[in-house]
Amino acid sequence: QKEVEQNSGPLSVPEGAIASLNCTYSDRGSQSFFWYRQYSGKSPELIMFIYSNGDKEDGRFTAQLNKASQYVSLLIRDSQPSDSATYLCAVTSGTYKYIFGTGTRLKVLA
């Protein structure tokens, strides 16, 4: 079982819709959870982090964490073509390793 799992996509949504990206993790001792955006040929860029169960909102982005079910999700409201990128989920394990999933490719169709 992979430590951090994401559906590779592509996930296609129309402009203005809500994009929902999901991530599951295997280590119940995981403490911190991050979402990164990576454009083709660029480095990952931090979008959001979340440490506690529940929702955290920042502009058009909402991160949701459910530690009991071991998943974290990212919602992007009012999706724009400029949001088209690969979204990476990262988790710090119980031993503080900073582990990434394989990423989900998002396409926002104009």
Add this chain to the structure above:
Amino acid sequence: EAGVAQSPRYKIIEKRQSVAFWCNPISGHATLYWYQQILGQGPKLLIQFQNNGVVDDSQLPKDRFSAERLKGVDSTLKIQPAKLEDSAVYLCASSLGADLEAFFGQGTRLTVV
């Protein structure tokens, strides 16, 4: 505030040659990470330092890869000898602490021919 600096940006070498990458983290960041990212995959953690000590290097191919963090600041990652499958982007990242958000440098794109 300056970001994570990496050099070189690009490197092309022949198989069996050696190569070294350099990383200067954000000032004050105790934790430094080296990742390997192969096209179409997520970043794979090679080694994680806390100050100048190693937190994890379980996925570092130690027969050919080595890394050090000088005085808990700059770090170098070396490959010797390189194989074709080492062609990837090597990303350095740093964070204030092991449980906190990490910020990435621009990466070094390595091509082994």
